[in-house]
Amino acid sequence: MERLLQQIINGISLGSIYALIALGYTMVYGIIKLINFAHSDIYMLGAFIGYFSMTTLKLGFIPSLLLSMVFCTIIGVVIEKVAYKPLRHATRIAVLITAIGVSLFLEYTTMAIAGANVRSYPPLTGILTKSFMLGNINISMLQILILGITIILMILLQFIVKKTRIGKAMRAVSLDSDAAELMGINVNTTISFTFALGSALAGAAGIMVGIYYNSINPLMGMLPGIKAFIAAVFGGIGIIPGAMIGGYFIGIVEVLVSGYSNSLYRDGVVFAILILVLIIKPTGLLGKNSREKV
Amino acid sequence: MLEIKNLNVHFGVIHALKGISLTVNKGEIVTLIGANGAGKTTTLRTISGLKKPTDGSIILEGKDITNTSAQERVMMGISQAPEGRRVFSAMTVLENLELGAYLRRDKNEIARDLETVYHHFPILADRRKQIAGTLSGGEQQMLAIGRALMSRPRILLLDEPSMGLAPLFVQEIFNIIRDINKAGTTILLVEQNASMALQIANRAYVMETGSIVLSGTGSELMQSEDIKKAYLGG
Numbered sequence: 001m002e003r004l005l006q007q008i009i010n011g012i013s014l015g016s017i018y019a020l021i022a023l024g025y026t027m028v029y030g031i032i033k034l035i036n037f038a039h040s041d042i043y044m045l046g047a048f049i050g051y052f053s054m055t056t057l058k059l060g061f062i063p064s065l066l067l068s069m070v071f072c073t074i075i076g077v078v079i080e081k082v083a084y085k086p087l088r089h090a091t092r093i094a095v096l097i098t099a100i101g102v103s104l105f106l107e108y109t110t111m112a113i114a115g116a117n118v119r120s121y122p123p124l125t126g127i128l129t130k131s132f133m134l135g136n137i138n139i140s141m142l143q144i145l146i147l148g149i150t151i152i153l154m155i156l157l158q159f160i161v162k163k164t165r166i167g168k169a170m171r172a173v174s175l176d177s178d179a180a181e182l183m184g185i186n187v188n189t190t191i192s193f194t195f196a197l198g199s200a201l202a203g204a205a206g207i208m209v210g211i212y213y214n215s216i217n218p219l220m221g222m223l224p225g226i227k228a229f230i231a232a233v234f235g236g237i238g239i240i241p242g243a244m245i246g247g248y249f250i251g252i253v254e255v256l257v258s259g260y261s262n263s264l265y266r267d268g269v270v271f272a273i274l275i276l277v278l279i280i281k282p283t284g285l286l287g288k289n290s291r292e293k294v
Numbered sequence: 295m296l297e298i299k300n301l302n303v304h305f306g307v308i309h310a311l312k313g314i315s316l317t318v319n320k321g322e323i324v325t326l327i328g329a330n331g332a333g334k335t336t337t338l339r340t341i342s343g344l345k346k347p348t349d350g351s352i353i354l355e356g357k358d359i360t361n362t363s364a365q366e367r368v369m370m371g372i373s374q375a376p377e378g379r380r381v382f383s384a385m386t387v388l389e390n391l392e393l394g395a396y397l398r399r400d401k402n403e404i405a406r407d408l409e410t411v412y413h414h415f416p417i418l419a420d421r422r423k424q425i426a427g428t429l430s431g432g433e434q435q436m437l438a439i440g441r442a443l444m445s446r447p448r449i450l451l452l453d454e455p456s457m458g459l460a461p462l463f464v465q466e467i468f469n470i471i472r473d474i475n476k477a478g479t480t481i482l483l484v485e486q487n488a489s490m491a492l493q494i495a496n497r498a499y500v501m502e503t504g505s506i507v508l509s510g511t512g513s514e515l516m517q518s519e520d521i522k523k524a525y526l527g528g
């Protein structure tokens with residue numbers, strides 16, 4: 001039992017990372033029906049910016065987190081403007097292939113600039129190195145920090161999407177972009193903003209993975225990217241709370257599988273989940289099989 | 295108020311509008327009727343700026359707006375309740391109406407216009423918290439018109455507001471359209487239901503495969519033998 005709880009605690013940290021990445025996939029899919037393959041590389045860039053901020057610039061964790069988020073926001077918006085916006089009326093497959101191209105471009109540009117080797121984040125200092133026991137379960141301050149930041153970001157995101165003008169515009173465009181345009185909503189601005197939000201969250205996930213798992217490299221986005229995407233599909237692609245639930249679910253399952261059986265199985269199990277979801281409920285956990293009234 | 299001159303629209307090789315011209319004067323109800331595929335929806339979408347014309351111009355109160363964005367046109371007073379209602383299905387009735395006022399900042403005036411919409415459509419006031427996708431077809435049509443009114447338009451474009459509605463509901467919608475017009479909003483009404491449309495319209499245009507083939511006052515067209523044969527069932 002204690003072992004199970006311990007695994008779940010560890011799974012929550014990983015789940016936070018997946019959830020933050022999954023949100024970007026799901027929001028972008030919701031608004032332009034694109035699986036943004038380059039999203040996982042934004043997360044990778046977030047990890048690298050955090051690394052340079054904490055080593056070269058010698059900034060603390062929180063300033064580095066903010067720097068990562070701002071940098072990723074800018075990159076996300078620029079990618080949308082340069083690569084996807086000209087293809088707004090192109091076929092979906094053309095945009096998808098472009099996204100794969102952008103992904104490779106980001107990976108190999110990073111490799112050219114920073115080198116292909118694995119880098120280690122600087123060791124943590126102060127309170128972040130501490131952990132405490134709750135009964136027989138070990139909880140580290142780092143895990144609390146990751147969960148805390150994730151929760152704050154999710155609350156902020158919910159506030160933006162539900163309460164602000166631009167958030168309402170986002171929901172309107174994702175429901176019906178022509179109708180949104182008839183309301184006077186600027187669809188392009190709204191799409192840019194969606195990329196900005198998703199990329200900022202991916203940036204936060206990147207730096208948190210850096211401090212949690214320590215090692216980063218230019219191809220680090222691939223596998224977590226696919227898993228976060230599966231998390232988004234699991235929760236119901238295009239649905240924000242679905243991505244949050246899916247992220248935690250996949251994170252916890254993965255840690256449990258590596259804890260109780262061979263850790264080689266953990267990726268396989270996650271892909272098996274994807275296949276099961278696609279067979280049993282392709283719209284995901286929170287997706288409705290609804291048809292619009294005509 | 296609104297003048298369209300020699301408007302041409304293409305979808306790839308399809309020539310959907312072949313140089314149409316029409317005028318809507320301030321305070322009028324003008325109706326545009328015609329068979330399926332004539333180009334009525336395309337005309338309204340082009341006026342709203344959702345589709346760019348290949349040639350021709352759109353003039354609002356003397357100003358050429360052909361090259362303005364959809365957003366600017368809403369700001370200048372053009373609003374549309376599109377074909378098929380297109381309400382934001384996962385949002386509440388109230389959220390839909392608020393989105394109609396998206397470009398406005400005058401909170402008090404928005405609240406007043408909300409009351410006006412509720413006055414025209416009392417059912418929307420009762421259902422303000424209901425998810426729009428769960429409204430009946432007729433209620434969704436009311437919401438689509440109410441939402442279009444929330445931008446406080448000078449000219450309201452309505453695309454087949456009677457589509458799919460029971461006869462009693464159709465009568466009610468047409469009464470409300472007349473009320474909205476009496477309250478000062480100019481209306482360009484696209485309809486399949488020609489007899490109802492001609493009854494409330496000051497003037498009418500008839501479209502056939504991308505061209506305007508006939509125009510006149512509502513009562514003139516109602517007397518026309520061609521119209522009777524083609525659209526009024528005898």
Ligand SMILES: Nc1ncnc2c1ncn2[C@@H]1O[C@H](COP(=O)(O)OP(=O)(O)OP(=O)(O)O)[C@@H](O)[C@H]1O
Pocket residue numbers: 305308310328329330331332333334335336337377486
């Ligand atoms: N997005 C599009 N792509 C290609 N062709 C289109 C598109 N939209 C409209 N058309 C074509 O333009 C022509 C006019 O269509 P439109 O929808 O304007 O007709 P309509 O008069 O509104 O018909 P209805 O009464 O059935 O609504 C049709 O031949 C239609 O097939």
Ligand SMILES: [Mg+2]
Pocket residue numbers: 334335336377
């Ligand atoms: Mg039509």
